[in-house]
Amino acid sequence: MRSRHRPGDDQLVIEVRGLSKRYGPTTAADSLTFTAKPGVITGFLGPNxxxxxxxxxxxxxxxxxxAGHALVGGRPYxxxxxxxxELGALLEAGSVHPGRxxxxxxxxxxxxxxxxxxRVLAVLDQVGLSDVARRRVGAYSLGMRQRLGVAAALLGDPGTVMLDEPMNGLDPEGMVWIRRLLRTLADDGRTVLVSSHLMSEMEKIADHLIVIGRGRLVADTTPAQLRAGHDSLEDAFLELTRATAEYHGRAR
Known part of the structure; x- marks a missing residue:
């Protein structure tokens, strides 16, 4: 990748302001406001x-x-x-024709x-798929599909990267790889917004956290601030979001 981005570059900011969205009786976003900035890995957390x-x-x-708006570099995507x-995204790793x-x-x-x-060859190498690049995606494991989704997000060498659950299906080696990749992207001055349910990983890699529940902002903070007074980030997250979780249950 070219190192062409500078921390603090407003052209790379993801800005969400007063964002609201309903699907029938379900409120998916409720006056949501936050910013993801360059040079920072922003963890995007919340219950199912x-x-x-x-x-x-x-x-x-x-x-x-x-209502509201969501902008990338001051403009709609x-x-x-x-x-x-401008922005490379991974939303659904399985959305690739299996015969291709x-x-x-x-x-x-x-x-x-x-x-x-x-550039195609470069990103395939970057995500570790060069040796299987001519294999049909239908034969890929979930972890390999995740890597392909990340490759697609990086294809345009964007200044902003947004990844939804990129760690799903990765083996331990893959987890180390994605950590290093995200850190490299942020250190290069890019804006990195990444969602995950893996609190242990977020604790290791995130510089900042946006936590939402039922479409509303619950916390806009650092991992250290959120964890204060708790044994782990996971404990802090569970306590913070308990009232907004979709499911409630007690282990037996």
Whole structure:
């Protein structure tokens, strides 16, 4: 990757202001406001059904908000002529035709943005899929599909990266890899917004945390501040979000 980004560059900021979205009786985003900044790994946390994926879809313009706005570099994502060069996203690792090879999947995406084959080869190498790039995606494990999704997010060499649960299905080696990758992206001055249910990983990699529950902002803080007075970040998270969790139960 080219080191072309500077921490503090406002053109890379993800800005969510007063964002609201309802689907029938369900409120997915409720006057949600937060900012993800360059040079920082921002962890995006919340229980199941909290509205994390919906918020990311609203940032990408895949859904239209009922109120408020979500901007990337001060503009709606859909307004960019070549948006993948501005923000790269992973929302659903399984959304690739199983009969297509990883190389041809990325090559097709590259053509839509005027990106050459050399960049396809570079990101395949970056995510560790070079040796299986000509294999059909239907034969990939979940972890390999996750790596392919990350490759697609990095294809345009964007200044902003948004990843929804990128650690799902990764083995221990893959977890080390994704940690290092996210840190490299942030240290290069990029904005990194990443959701995860793995509190132990968020505790290791996140510089800042946005926590939501039932579509509302619950916390906008650092891992150390959130964990204060608790044995772990997971304990702090569970206490903070208990009232907003979709399911409640007691271990037996």
């Amino acid at each position: 059904g909290a509205g994390k994926s919906t918020t990311m879809r609203l940032v990408l313009g895949l859904d239209r908000p009922d 859909w307004s960019y002529r070549r948006p993948m060069r 090879t990883a190389f041809h999947h990325l090559l097709w995406l590259a053509h839509t943005h005027g990106i050459g084959p050399s």
